[in-house]
Amino acid sequence: MAQEYRRAYAQATENPSQFWLQAAEKLEWERMPSIAVDESRAPLYSWFPDGELNLSANALDRHVAAGRGDQAALIYDSAMLGTSTTYTYSQLLQQVAVFAGVLRERGVQAGDRVLIYLPMIPQAAIAMLACARIGAVHSVVFGGFAPKELAARITDCAPVAVVTASGGIEPARRIEYLPAVAEALELAQPEVRDVIVAHREGFEHGTCEYDGQSFNGHRVAWHDWDRLAAHAEPADPVPVPSTHPLYVLYTSGTTGTPKGVVRDTGGYGTALQFSMNAVYDVHEGDVMFTASDVGWVVGHSYIVYGPLIAGAATVLYEGKPVGTPDAGVFGRIIQEHKVTTMFTAPTALRAVRKADPGGGLLTGHDLSTLRALFVAGERLDPDTYHFAVSLLGVPVVDNWWQTETGWPIASNPLGLEQLPAKAGSPTTPVPGFDVQIRDVLGEAVPAGGEGNIVVKLPLPPGALTTLWGNDQRFIDTYLSQIPGYYLTGDSGFIDEDGYLFVMGRTDDVINVAGHRLSTGAMEQVLASHSAVAECAVIGLADELKGQRAAGFVVLKSGVQITEEQLRAEIVAMVREHIGPVADFRQVQVVAALPKTRSGKILRKTMRQIADGQDYVVPSTIEDASVIEALLPVLRPEA
Ligand code: COA
Ligand code: AMP
Numbered sequence: 001m002a003q004e005y006r007r008a009y010a011q012a013t014e015n016p017s018q019f020w021l022q023a024a025e026k027l028e029w030e031r032m033p034s035i036a037v038d039e040s041r042a043p044l045y046s047w048f049p050d051g052e053l054n055l056s057a058n059a060l061d062r063h064v065a066a067g068r069g070d071q072a073a074l075i076y077d078s079a080m081l082g083t084s085t086t087y088t089y090s091q092l093l094q095q096v097a098v099f100a101g102v103l104r105e106r107g108v109q110a111g112d113r114v115l116i117y118l119p120m121i122p123q124a125a126i127a128m129l130a131c132a133r134i135g136a137v138h139s140v141v142f143g144g145f146a147p148k149e150l151a152a153r154i155t156d157c158a159p160v161a162v163v164t165a166s167g168g169i170e171p172a173r174r175i176e177y178l179p180a181v182a183e184a185l186e187l188a189q190p191e192v193r194d195v196i197v198a199h200r201e202g203f204e205h206g207t208c209e210y211d212g213q214s215f216n217g218h219r220v221a222w223h224d225w226d227r228l229a230a231h232a233e234p235a236d237p238v239p240v241p242s243t244h245p246l247y248v249l250y251t252s253g254t255t256g257t258p259k260g261v262v263r264d265t266g267g268y269g270t271a272l273q274f275s276m277n278a279v280y281d282v283h284e285g286d287v288m289f290t291a292s293d294v295g296w297v298v299g300h301s302y303i304v305y306g307p308l309i310a311g312a313a314t315v316l317y318e319g320k321p322v323g324t325p326d327a328g329v330f331g332r333i334i335q336e337h338k339v340t341t342m343f344t345a346p347t348a349l350r351a352v353r354k355a356d357p358g359g360g361l362l363t364g365h366d367l368s369t370l371r372a373l374f375v376a377g378e379r380l381d382p383d384t385y386h387f388a389v390s391l392l393g394v395p396v397v398d399n400w401w402q403t404e405t406g407w408p409i410a411s412n413p414l415g416l417e418q419l420p421a422k423a424g425s426p427t428t429p430v431p432g433f434d435v436q437i438r439d440v441l442g443e444a445v446p447a448g449g450e451g452n453i454v455v456k457l458p459l460p461p462g463a464l465t466t467l468w469g470n471d472q473r474f475i476d477t478y479l480s481q482i483p484g485y486y487l488t489g490d491s492g493f494i495d496e497d498g499y500l501f502v503m504g505r506t507d508d509v510i511n512v513a514g515h516r517l518s519t520g521a522m523e524q525v526l527a528s529h530s531a532v533a534e535c536a537v538i539g540l541a542d543e544l545k546g547q548r549a550a551g552f553v554v555l556k557s558g559v560q561i562t563e564e565q566l567r568a569e570i571v572a573m574v575r576e577h578i579g580p581v582a583d584f585r586q587v588q589v590v591a592a593l594p595k596t597r598s599g600k601i602l603r604k605t606m607r608q609i610a611d612g613q614d615y616v617v618p619s620t621i622e623d624a625s626v627i628e629a630l631l632p633v634l635r636p637e638a
Pocket of ligand 1: 514
């Protein structure tokens, strides 16, 4: 295997302190760290414990100070509005400093949480960086989540302020955000003092005269962003300890209660600077276009913080890969903004291929500036990989990671050197991640054998330091099964060349169109329907979205309801409780669910049958005839 990569990987594994202290030097510190990792609370680790810095200063001020103030920093491209606006580093710094001043004047202090519920508009990035500037901890919630999910997050992290907008624009409809926020605040009964609203034209509540006191009778103080900003004093960056939480980002686990992944400041900044250069090969003056959403980790790391820390320009895109207006929109953006590096999800590429199999709409644009396409969020299947390679003629790089890790665990490290690609594999572990395959007992699995993918502790800088307010849940969920290792929740294998293949989750997390969702949370909703005795939700293979959720329900005896009515009611309930992003449509009534003798539903067996895979019925099954009875439902075409 190639030398540059091998050397960096060996250094990061054999002498992590030296490797990461050296990487940290690329940031601007108020106080340079002298210690790499604090192991005194193992298995909880913290990076650069004696360092102090500010990430907003690293993302903005230092580039302006270096004379790059006139360079593009953020390009807001809205396919929904047909507009594009560029903010230079100086302009973005000015906006961020003013909004940081707004937050400070509203009494937000270092360590306070600020919840951000915004569509893909510049205010999202501005609000995040403004929080970082004053040491406030942001928690961004994806706009496609319903008020109940928003409320759960407000309850968990107890923000003092919520930053939102009057609305978001989806291709088929406009989304009024304020009623959703008001409903969430009612449900959460939080200590939120202020709601700050970014005004957008064309929304029912967009021109509301907030009186600083109420909105539709809600007593929290509601404010107009622009009005507050007009009078605010810009705020300077406040240095915080490296270990200070930068943000909490909620992600789905097996249960219905989302997990608040806590990200530190100095470790994350160091990891992003390193990955921008070593993995994505993005440097000052480059243009990165990450077609994701600030509500996901990809958006945090590679729309907002990563490109700006690296001194590149970032494209913040409000739109879809297809239909806004067509499957050529990514090409239009690459051409118009001279994009050097693009990042998207495989599902978006499949959507492009479905709408325009030849890809001519995309390649009809001038793509000559593009050096590489990165994809993540779900496995890049070989078909989609070959489609993208033949379309673009540049390296197409699958990178595997998670909300928890904050940056890629495995990827072709283009900035170190380009390793030969293997379709279906995100290549090899990135320096800093000691990836191993273990069986259920924690024993090492030989090359080629499938098992749990684990990472040796300590995780490198940038990975989660804990779950918000719950060290024990962090330890129980990720660190206890195999002592000394972090359990990723994915299964896979490493081949004889050291290439990793990620095959799927070992838990009840599914991935719908690159969106991570919990089947457990959906089951809770189904189970709350008055006609349902018990239920199972599983993720089935879906040609476009990778996976889709399917619900199987057993009715209470004597209940009179048609399957059609039940389906309509349950679909509406999932939309109301979890949100449209779950894209939940399939419900089937069955006589019984297959279970083990201890009562565990055999979801994996059901999924294998439905997906047409070989399946083994576990010997622990309570009643094998239940599987027989389910076959026509799960495999209707057989
Ligand atoms: N706010 C409110 N609602 C949202 C939303 C948001 N930010 N994002 C999605 N939704 C809604 C959609 O309007 C849709 O609602 P509908 O059922 O009323 O039509 C529903 O959630 C599902 O949306 P979506 O997942 O976008 O599916 P789609 O069928 O409209 O589009 C794709 C399919 C493949 C084009 C789309 O899923 C996509 O762009 N995927 C890429 C995802 C991605 O980049 N993920 C990043 C992970 S790295
Ligand atoms: P999220 O936390 O939303 O980023 O989702 C993380 C999960 O998505 C991982 O644990 C994987 O199951 C899946 N995933 C993300 N990227 C990839 C990839 N490149 N290959 C395979 N699975 C992926």
